Amino acid sequence: MSIGGSDLDKAIGQLRACRPIPENQVRELCYKARELLIEEGNVVGVDAPVTICGDIHGQFHDLMELFRVGGDVPDTNYLFMGDFVDRGFYSLESFLLLLCLKVRYPDRITLIRGNHESRQITTVYGFYDECLRKYGSANVWRYCCEVFDYLALGALVTGATTSLSPTDGPLADNTNIDSLPDSDADIEIETLNANGEIMYRYARNSDSQSSAASQANSNPASSSPVAPTPTRTGPAGTGASGSANGSKGNDTGAILCVHGGLSPLIDTIDKIRLLDRKQEVPHEGAMCDLLWSDPDEIDGWGLSPRGAGFLFGADIVKCFNHRNDLSLIARAHQLVMEGFKEMFDSTIVTVWSAPNYCYRCGNVAAILELGEDGSNAGFVRRSNGDQGGGNGGWVLGSNVGNGNNGGQGGNGNRRLSSVLGDSMRPREGPGRRYRVFEAAPQDSRGMPAKKPVADYFL
């Protein structure tokens, strides 16, 4: 039995209903996927517009919510930064659906590897057990692990615009119209809720710090629990669908997407390209670090409490971005209660796409849309030497007020400029549209849903 054309569409339909496909189809699918992935480099080139997503962790119903909020494939281009499996109850359906979509629309969807796409980790965190339970043998788990070995380690997004065309969606409930920048302003960041309503918006080179702080209070993500009636008001995923939106600004530096972060063994993107990735994630070394590391408010490199990868500070990110002509690193890997978190003068962002993670954490999720540069200028450095962002890390959410990030980021900055002088001015970041969403009500879609029982200490 071969999986192609209509079979593939059938499999997609079945998986969209959260029903697993037969084992022989999985084998076929995984074979096709590997043929496709083997052609991809360690760092896949991706053109904007694209919507960047973080960890999914088998939360299938929330993945469906993500597609509802961000737009469906193939209308929206997606880049998933790994951790498709483990923890949630539907790792299998989630991963296989993404894989089917990859095989069906290879240019529309990019999958890169997370630290959970590994034999060792999946035996501890649930995917192995799930396969065993659903198929009665470990075969499907084995097929999937073989695909894991072929997933790219990173992606490089080019052609993103620096300035968003503002959405003309309505304002979210708590948003004050006066707090939004003028309509002719150069929009750097816009955050929308799951209904496409504007939660906040920042103009580039505005007094971003104070506007972030004052608008943080209106962030419904941190105050409202579950949105009761999710009715869309605008077309889904306009920012990344190549439609009229997001086509007004100039080109920005490239955006590196990677699951975890940087490695002390990697100072250029070309060095990532040279790695031999077709293997189980090793316990150490560059490949391991890319999938395991975390940014942190430290100078230089530090030990990771995870026992794999490293912690890296603002100075490391700024050096790396400068050296590789990047305007931003997008990564996943860490739970962020507000769904996303920009750090180090917006030189790195964490995107987290698993709402109410493990059915326990109560967090919201986010996806990041990068618009297309209208001039299609490709990879051209922008002459405007002005530096974007404020002078500290931004946490666009409930914990904005604590000032920690700002202070630390500022220090990092000072340290850097004294070492590197003015030549270290970061590239102007891409315009960033975040869509924030909450966990999907599990019983609402006629899909099978196991009632989640989260563990606590009793």
Add this chain to the structure above:
Amino acid sequence: MSAPEIPNLKSIFANRRGAPSRGRGRGRAHAGASSERAEEVRDTAVRSTDQDAAGSRVSCVELGYLDDPYAQLFATQASTRRLPLLNRGTYVRTSAIDLLVDRFLQTTPDAPKQIVSLGAGTDTRYFRLKDHYPNINLRYHEIDFATNTAAKLARVNTNKQLYTRAYPDSPPDVFKLDTRPTTHYSSSYNLHALDLRSLATASDDAPPPTLPNLDPSIPTLILSEMCLTYLQATTVSSILHTFLDTYIPAPTPISLVLYEPILPNDAFGRTMISNLASRNIHLPTLTAYPELEDQRQRLKGYGFIHGFKAADTRLIWREWVTGEEKERVAGLEMLDEMEELDLLLKHYCVAWGWRDGGDGVFTRAWAAVLEQEGA
């Protein structure tokens, strides 16, 4: 930009132990029979939490977090393997209470002492202490619902390791064994089958139930490890007044060690409340004492006036566990859940308070135990 000064952290990337887990299924907490009275359903749910605790202990023992030869003897859940972050949390919980208990027992070690474990369930602490301090003059009491004490005794009476420790005075009476006893009394180990709420209804004309062998004159540590949190705050308050005024009146030194959840009002806390509610589990003191400072004030309010302290388990992991031990524990399993672990540990606390007397045994025992600054 390579960094030769980076230490090789991979030395602590330890081997994963054990075979792949077989899922973490568990029995549902309640049958949901609609004819049952709501309160009975809740009590059943609360009683069943003991096997959650027992299973978590076994998971920790099997992976090397805890050394407890007795845990396995009491666990009935089919699958006990827990996620690494839960193992870490159980480790912190158990070792934090062990630390407070050890400091108490080691202060004037020859003097007689008493421990009362409320809602002890299948806790193994008594048996572990017996091994650790073979010659100690310790009177240990456990209180739980009769269903739970009966199950525990059934196990104790049929296991040599257990009954030799539970019957210091005489071996178990074979005639009694098949009658499924719910209580057990001896000079060192006592099991009381009681609904704790019956200690709260006591008034002057209706004295509280007698607890055989409870000595009103020796320093007493009351332990509530995830127990009083299931009761209404006013009930808890009356229960403690019974202990402080009636069972163990001043000037006998008495203390309380609590382990329970805090921070009900953030996203994690709200989710915890609603998830547990779907298992019919309610935690009234979580909402009554949301912050560490509320926990301290509550201890003081009960009459533990000489000390009232609290720390969340995140601080306890950081500050109470030695560097060497932290490294050992961190090396037991890959832990890829740092942010979640942080959240989880922040939402549980240990609170300890005491009313001293005589030679100030609790003040001396816990002088060096670090509490958390601020709220």
